[in-house]
Amino acid sequence: MTTVHKKILEHLNAAILLFNQDLLLTYINPAGEILLADSAKHLLGNPISKLFKTLHSQFLDDLLLRMQLHEPLVDRELILERLNQSITVNLSATPLLNKNELGEILIELQQVDRHLRITKEEQLLAQQNTSRLLVRGLAHEIKNPLGGLRGAAQLLDYELQDPELKEYTQIIIAESDRLQDLMDKMLGPNKPARKTLLNIHEVLERVRQLVAVEASKAIILHTDYDPSIPDLYADKNQLIQALLNIVRNAVQAIGQEGQIMIKTRIHRHMTIGRKRYRLTIKIEITDNGPGIKPELMDQIFYPMITGRADGTGLGLSIAQSLINQHNGLIECESEPGRTIFSIYLPLENMHAAA
Amino acid sequence: MQQLDKVWIVDDDRSIRWVLEKALQKAGIETQSFASANELLKSLPTALPQVLITDVRMPGIDGLELLKYIQDN
Numbered sequence: 312m313t314t315v316h317k318k319i320l321e322h323l324n325a326a327i328l329l330f331n332q333d334l335l336l337t338y339i340n341p342a343g344e345i346l347l348a349d350s351a352k353h354l355l356g357n358p359i360s361k362l363f364k365t366l367h368s369q370f371l372d373d374l375l376l377r378m379q380l381h382e383p384l385v386d387r388e389l390i391l392e393r394l395n396q397s398i399t400v401n402l403s404a405t406p407l408l409n410k411n412e413l414g415e416i417l418i419e420l421q422q423v424d425r426h427l428r429i430t431k432e433e434q435l436l437a438q439q440n441t442s443r444l445l446v447r448g449l450a451h452e453i454k455n456p457l458g459g460l461r462g463a464a465q466l467l468d469y470e471l472q473d474p475e476l477k478e479y480t481q482i483i484i485a486e487s488d489r490l491q492d493l494m495d496k497m498l499g500p501n502k503p504a505r506k507t508l509l510n511i512h513e514v515l516e517r518v519r520q521l522v523a524v525e526a527s528k529a530i531i532l533h534t535d536y537d538p539s540i541p542d543l544y545a546d547k548n549q550l551i552q553a554l555l556n557i558v559r560n561a562v563q564a565i566g567q568e569g570q571i572m573i574k575t576r577i578h579r580h581m582t583i584g585r586k587r588y589r590l591t592i593k594i595e596i597t598d599n600g601p602g603i604k605p606e607l608m609d610q611i612f613y614p615m616i617t618g619r620a621d622g623t624g625l626g627l628s629i630a631q632s633l634i635n636q637h638n639g640l641i642e643c644e645s646e647p648g649r650t651i652f653s654i655y656l657p658l659e660n661m662h663a664a665a
Numbered sequence: 666m667q668q669l670d671k672v673w674i675v676d677d678d679r680s681i682r683w684v685l686e687k688a689l690q691k692a693g694i695e696t697q698s699f700a701s702a703n704e705l706l707k708s709l710p711t712a713l714p715q716v717l718i719t720d721v722r723m724p725g726i727d728g729l730e731l732l733k734y735i736q737d738n
Binding site: 451455458460462465469 | 677678679680681683684685687688691722
């Protein structure tokens with residue numbers, strides 16, 4: 312290899328790995344060392360199956376077959392384990408031919424985690440915005456004729472003498488009020504946030520107390536707080552409402568018996584809605600309930616989407632709009648026995664409120 | 666106290682206009698309704714009501730803009 316070529320390889324951002332016919336590593340560039348979190352000295356001579364042990368053996372078989380057919384292979388979003396941490400990579404493999412026979416295999420890896428994450432968050436925010444606009448529009452459209460309906464029933468009620476007939480109008484009025492109440496809830500907070508400097512654990516402890524009173528004794532609430540988290544400017548009542556909705560959801564998902572963990576941590580360098588925050592508070596609410604049905608997963612933040620027969624489907628949608636008012640983000644991941652809601656709240660709105 | 670005998674109603678929602686008209690007429694109050702602020706402005710300045718009841722959120726000129734316009738002129 313000429314010095315120039317070597318220099319180029321060593322300065323590439325992509326990880327470049329070269330394997331010989333026996334599938335042993337013969338070259339790795341510095342980007343590759345960083346990606347695999349190990350030194351070339353340790354890695355060279357190792358078989359591909361050991362380096363990529365978390366890839367399916369099926370994948371390695373495919374790879375080998377393609378190489379023997381002298382065809383390149385590109386695969387996206389493969390998960391690689393390294394030092395207790397999994398990373399997502401795009402992989403492309405190219406057979407290097409030597410006199411028309413497979414000589415070596417060149418593998419190029421590019422980490423995509425960060426990139427993927429940002430797109431996912433943007434999608435989530437866009438989805439949340441769309442749903443909010445949709446709901447607001449719909450709720451306003453319903454509220455107007457509802458006012459007319461209730462008013463007309465009220466006027467009719469004045470005219471009626473017969474108590475039996477008044478029952479009819481009373482039902483129209485009461486049901487209109489119920490619908491009106493629902494619309495107001497769907498429209499969410501109409502008051503602007505009243506932000507004060509507060510400690511997130513104050514809020515979480517309040518939520519914990521409220522839920523502990525309501526929930527069955529067989530549901531155990533654990534906490535794992537990071538006491539070093541600085542205070543943030545936020546509307547206390549709105550945060551209580553938002554987090555209460557999420558914890559209540561967890562309680563209802565669990566049913567009779569189970570555990571909920573409320574955990575706080577500092578999360579560094581987070582991008583929310585194209586804005587980068589140096590410090591955010593991450594609140595994780597984990598329950599060991601049955602999990603969210605996969606088909607509901609993409610829609611849980613839409614209003615009226617609920618997994619429970621008696622649910623209004625408003626809890627999460629309200630929580631989400633309250634957290635968005637604080638420039639934050641809610642994410643959710645779920646599998647049977649483990650559902651995590653992560654709430655991110657930026658800590659950098661300090662001067663905005665001062 | 667001055668007798669209330671003319672109330673103008675501005676609302677883009679027909680059923681709300683109707684309810685307000687009925688309720689006021691029952692109390693013996695004369696009303697005139699408009700479906701939009703623009704429609705009302707056509708009647709200005711030849712006549713003025715004693716009381717104006719207006720919706721805030723309306724297509725075109727909204728209720729607050731309408732009040733400001735009447736005040737300024």
